[in-house]
Each structure stands twice: as C-alpha cells, then as structure tokens.
Amino acid sequence: MATIAPDIFFASISELNAKLRAKEFSCHELTQAFCDRIERIGPRYNALALSLRKQALSKAKDVDRELKRDRTRGPLQGIPYGVKDLLAVKKLPTTWGAKPYAAQVFDYDAHVVERLNAVGAILIAKLSMVELAGGGDYRTAAASLTGPGLNPWDRTRWSGGSSSGPGAAVAAGLVTFAIGSETSGSILTPAAFCGVTGLRPTYGLVSRSGAMALSWTLDKLGPMCRSAEDCALVLHEIAGVDTQDSGSAGRSFNYRPQDTMRRLAEITIGYMPVDFQDGAEPAAQPALKAAFDVIKSLGVTVKEIQIPEFPYGALVSTIIAGEAGSIFEDLIRSGKVDELADPHQIAGLKAMLDLPATEYLRAMRVRSLVKAAFHDLFLNCDMVLAPARLGPAPKAAEPLDAPGPPTRSRGGLIPGGNLAGLPAISLPCGFAEGLPVAISLLGRPFYENQLIAIGNLFQKQTDWHRRRPPVEA
Amino acid sequence: MDISRRQLAGIILASTAVAQAPPKPQPESDIETARLQQRAAAQIIARVPLPMTTEPAFQFKA
Numbered sequence: 396m397a398t399i400a401p402d403i404f405f406a407s408i409s410e411l412n413a414k415l416r417a418k419e420f421s422c423h424e425l426t427q428a429f430c431d432r433i434e435r436i437g438p439r440y441n442a443l444a445l446s447l448r449k450q451a452l453s454k455a456k457d458v459d460r461e462l463k464r465d466r467t468r469g470p471l472q473g474i475p476y477g478v479k480d481l482l483a484v485k486k487l488p489t490t491w492g493a494k495p496y497a498a499q500v501f502d503y504d505a506h507v508v509e510r511l512n513a514v515g516a517i518l519i520a521k522l523s524m525v526e527l528a529g530g531g532d533y534r535t536a537a538a539s540l541t542g543p544g545l546n547p548w549d550r551t552r553w554s555g556g557s558s559s560g561p562g563a564a565v566a567a568g569l570v571t572f573a574i575g576s577e578t579s580g581s582i583l584t585p586a587a588f589c590g591v592t593g594l595r596p597t598y599g600l601v602s603r604s605g606a607m608a609l610s611w612t613l614d615k616l617g618p619m620c621r622s623a624e625d626c627a628l629v630l631h632e633i634a635g636v637d638t639q640d641s642g643s644a645g646r647s648f649n650y651r652p653q654d655t656m657r658r659l660a661e662i663t664i665g666y667m668p669v670d671f672q673d674g675a676e677p678a679a680q681p682a683l684k685a686a687f688d689v690i691k692s693l694g695v696t697v698k699e700i701q702i703p704e705f706p707y708g709a710l711v712s713t714i715i716a717g718e719a720g721s722i723f724e725d726l727i728r729s730g731k732v733d734e735l736a737d738p739h740q741i742a743g744l745k746a747m748l749d750l751p752a753t754e755y756l757r758a759m760r761v762r763s764l765v766k767a768a769f770h771d772l773f774l775n776c777d778m779v780l781a782p783a784r785l786g787p788a789p790k791a792a793e794p795l796d797a798p799g800p801p802t803r804s805r806g807g808l809i810p811g812g813n814l815a816g817l818p819a820i821s822l823p824c825g826f827a828e829g830l831p832v833a834i835s836l837l838g839r840p841f842y843e844n845q846l847i848a849i850g851n852l853f854q855k856q857t858d859w860h861r862r863r864p865p866v867e868a
Numbered sequence: 869m870d871i872s873r874r875q876l877a878g879i880i881l882a883s884t885a886v887a888q889a890p891p892k893p894q895p896e897s898d899i900e901t902a903r904l905q906q907r908a909a910a911q912i913i914a915r916v917p918l919p920m921t922t923e924p925a926f927q928f929k930a
Contacts, residue, residue, distance in 0.1 A: 532902070532905075612925070612926055705916065706909075706912045706913055706915075706916065708909075709908075709909035709910075709912040709913050710909075710913060712905075712906075712909050713906070713909050713910060713913060716906055738898060739898070739902070741898075742898035742899045742901065742902040743902045743905075745899045745902065746899055746902035746903045746905075746906055747906075749903055749906070750906055751910075754906075754910040754913070756924055757910070757913055757914065757918065758910075758913055759924035759925050759926060760918055760922045760923065760924050760925075761913055761916045761918060761922075762924070762925040763922050763923060763924065763925045764916070764918070764922060765925075766925060
C-alpha cells in the first residue's frame with residue numbers, strides 16, 4: 396500500500412490528479428488517507444458533520460477501475476471533497492446545521508453533488524455550518540448543531556460562517572476542495588478567516604437545486620479551494636443550466652486561462668483608498684497595503700472609485716427576513732425553532748413573521764437601484780478590489796457583534812455585491828497577529844474568468860495561499 | 869448507504885428524545901428587540917429616494 400505523504404493533503408487539484416493518473420497511489424488509498432485524516436482532525440475544529448467513508452471508498456474503487464482502463468473524466472476525477480451540510484446527499488442525514496433537522500434525510504442528491512459525481516470527484520464528508528446558514532442573525536460562533544466552527548490557525552478563533560466547516564476543512568488539508576454557500580458573506584468570510592480561496596459565483600450560475608434555501612434571491616453555491624485555479628476547475632464542473640432551479644441563469648462557465656485576459660494594462664481595477672491606507676483594523680493594514688502593491692505591480696490600471704452608497708446591511712437583512720421567514724414559516728409556527736442553538740437567531744426568525752410585505756417589497760425595489768448603480772460602476776472599471784474582511788477572525792468564545800478595533804472603511808462590498816448578484820473571489824494576502832487576512836475582487840455578472848485570472852496572477856506573485864496552519868499529524 | 873439502518877434509527881431516536889425535552893421559551897423581550905431591529909432597518913431603507921416606477925428586483929414570467 397502506498398504511503399500518502401503529508402504534502403498530498405495540501406496539494407492542488409491538478410497535482411493530485413496527475414499523481415493519480417501516474418499511479419503514484421490509487422484513488423482508494425488516497426480516499427482512505429483523507430477519510431482517516433478528516434475523521435481524526437475534523438472534530439478539533441468542529442468541521443465534520445458526517446463522514447461518508449463507506450460510499451467514498453466504493454466510489455474510489457470505481458475511479459480506480461476507470462483509471463486502469465485510461466477512462467479519464469477530467470481534473471476532478473479521484474479528488475476528495477466535502478460539501479456544506481445544506482446540500483442533500485441521497486439517503487444520508489442533511490442537518491442544515493440545526494437541531495430540528497438533525498434526522499432529515501432526502502432521497503436525492505443536490506445538483507452540484509450529481510455533477511461532481513459524474514466527473515469522478517470523491518465526496519468524503521458533509522461539513523459543518525452555522526444553523527440554517529445564520530439567516531436569523533446569529534450572534535455566537537456556537538450557533539451550530541456541531542458547536543462553534545474553530546479556526547485551524549488558532550482554535551480560540553472562529554473559522555467564520557456560515558460555511559464554517561468548508562473553510563476549516565480546506566485550510567487544514569482535510570479535503571482538497573469544498574462546496575460552500577453564500578447569501579451574504581458565507582463563502583468569502585470563512586475563506587478570508589481560514590486563509591483559503593473562495594469564489595462566490597454570479598447569482599444563478601450554479602444550481603441551488605437540492606440545497607437548503609435561506610433566501611431565494613440571494614443564495615449562491617461556490618467552491619472553496621486552495622487556489623484561484625482550483626476554484627476555476629471546480630466551477631467549470633458545477634456551473635451550468637438546471638431547469639430544476641428557477642433562478643438558473645441559463646449559462647455555463649468554461650475556464651479559459653489562455654484567452655481570458657486582454658493586455659493587463661487594459662484591465663482597470665477600482666479601489667477605495669481608505670481600504671488600503673488606514674481603513675481596516677490596524678493589525679491587518681500592513682498585509683492589505685502589501686497586497687494592493689502586488690496588484691498594482693501586475694501591470695493593471697488601478698483607479699480610485701466610490702462604492703455606491705446604499706444601506707446595504709438593512710437591505711440584506713430585510714430581504715432575508717421576508718424570504719427566510721416564508722421558507723421557515725412552518726418551523727417557526729410549530730415552535731421547533733426554539734430548538735436552535737442561538738437565542739438571537741431564534742428571536743430573529745420569530746420576528747420575521749411580523750415583517751410587512753410592503754417593507755420587503757420596498758427593499759426589493761431599492762435593490763433594483765443597487766443593481767443599476769453597480770452596473771454604472773462597472774462602466775468605469777472592470778473589477779473592484781477591497782479587503783475581504785477588515786480584520787482577522789474574531790475570538791470564538793466572544794459574541795460576534797462585540798466591538799472590535801476601530802475601522803474607517805465603509806465596507807459594503809459583501810452585502811452590496813450579493814444584492815446585485817455579482818461574483819467575487821477572496822484571496823489570502825498575509826497575516827495579522829498570526830491569523831489570515833484576505834483581499835477580494837468583485838466583478839460584473841459572469842466575470843468569473845477575469846476574477847480568476849487576476850487571482851492566478853496574484854497567487855503566482857505571492858505564496859500566502861500555500862501557507863499551512865499548524866495541524867498536527 | 870454509508871451508515872447502517874440501525875445507526876440512522878439511532879440518530880432519529882436521539883433527535884426525538886432531544887425534541888421531547890421541552891426547549892426553553894424565548895423571552896418576548898428578545899423577539900421584541902428583533903422586531904425593533906427590523907423596524908429600524910425599514911426606516912433606514914425608507915429614506916432612500918425611490919421613483920414610483922421602480923419595480924422589485926424579481927420578475928414573474930408566465
């Protein structure tokens with residue numbers, strides 16, 4: 396039996412796939428090693444919701460048979476991955492991170508799981524999440540059936556949410572990639588806090604079929620990986636038309652690394668100066684300033700811009716209140732909502748039933764103005780650069796809304812970008828007090844290739860995405 | 869299946885046992901606080917100038 400070296404757990408998708416095809420080890424051996432690792436280490440970060448060892452090993456044997464016959468399916472063939480536990484996997488518990496749904500079982504796979512199965516990727520685990528993706532306004536990291544998501548860089552810190560498990564599992568080398576979800580920040584935040592690369596696609600590019608809905612008009616599924624290129628390889632497989640998803644954009648994504656970029660000088664990246672001067676938390680400022688200099692050194696044109704001014708937070712919270720209140724109406728009226736872990740989340744969900752329709756509709760009308768304003772912004776630049784988060788991960792034991800170091804940046808790109816349905820990528824760019832810091836790039840609709848291209852260039856110039864947390868063997 | 873029927877039944881029975889232990893009732897004050905936060909958000913949104921012709925950012929198609 397081949398020995399799986401420790402570096403393998405942190406290898407890229409392409410590197411692993413090449414080793415499988417070169418038969419350095421079998422898919423079964425690789426899968427067994429990852430299953431052993433996630434079962435042993437995942438609980439340290441409360442990252443593991445459910446190990447899928449038995450079915451993963453069975454699938455791995457199928458892949459080995461295919462590879463023996465030189466039947467290749469692409470770069471994801473044989474690659475171990477995990478999914479946030481809001482994605483249905485047939486006949487197995489899909490808990491949505493919430494006690495009321497701890498025994499919930501569906502008789503179908505989510506669409507993205509079907510797509511990844513079809514290309515030979517090996518699903519080894521359901522990964523933990525904030526209960527119900529946090530839509531009721533949770534205030535503690537412990538707002539989860541599996542306990543607080545802990546950060547592999549420092550277990551006294553939060554891994555971020557609501558895709559807590561995916562962020563921690565990718566960072567700690569427990570899976571090669573993961574599928575997370577974002578309504579407003581739930582891919583970008585754990586990616587930033589855990590030092591991994593997260594891609595939030597354009598709304599409708601990836602099917603939501605088989606995923607828990609929190610907000611029909613805000614939810615997106617996307618990859619969380621160790622690099623921009625890996626995000627591209629995963630998105631290439633999971634994106635596309637799905638008639639089962641009424642929000643499907645009817646478009647696919649083809650990763651085109653060669654022909655994506657115009658001459659770099661023709662690419663204009665907008666930014667707000669305060670974000671890269673003294674707008675972020677003091678500890679994060681050096682890493683963010685250095686990242687800005689790297690982006691400038693790529694040869695792109697950088698330009699000062701102003702983010703459109705809207706009450707983004709109020710808009711997102713009102714829209715989620717209207718939609719989540721309807722989605723979870725039965726849970727709330729039955730009283731089972733009281734079984735959730737976070738009291739603020741419980742209260743928030745109950746209050747949603749009192750939201751007047753006019754308030755929801757007004758928020759959705761203002762949202763049309765937000766979309767138009769971002770459209771106009773992108774007439775003057777190709778993408779917007781900003782800190783993914785204004786500081787490193789907060790302490791897991793403290794309330795998440797506890798006041799932190801003062802910041803001058805207005806923020807707003809996460810809620811604003813989500814309201815407008817825009818794609819974004821989070822790229823690790825350094826450390827603050829030993830914890831990862833990240834930048835984000837926001838693009839116009841279906842601009843994923845361009846975001847990934849700049850991400851690739853940034854990651855060729857830096858090695859932050861290759862850093863590994865202190866995970867003991 | 870990755871887990872046995874016995875294991876799945878165990879999960880279901882455990883959840884039922886947990887559910888039968890009555891959860892603590894939510895203080896009405898917490899819910900009222902959440903309602904007030906919702907109201908405050910609506911008031912902030914109401915200050916955004918909104919032309920009467922602006923439609924919501926979703927479409928119905930027959």
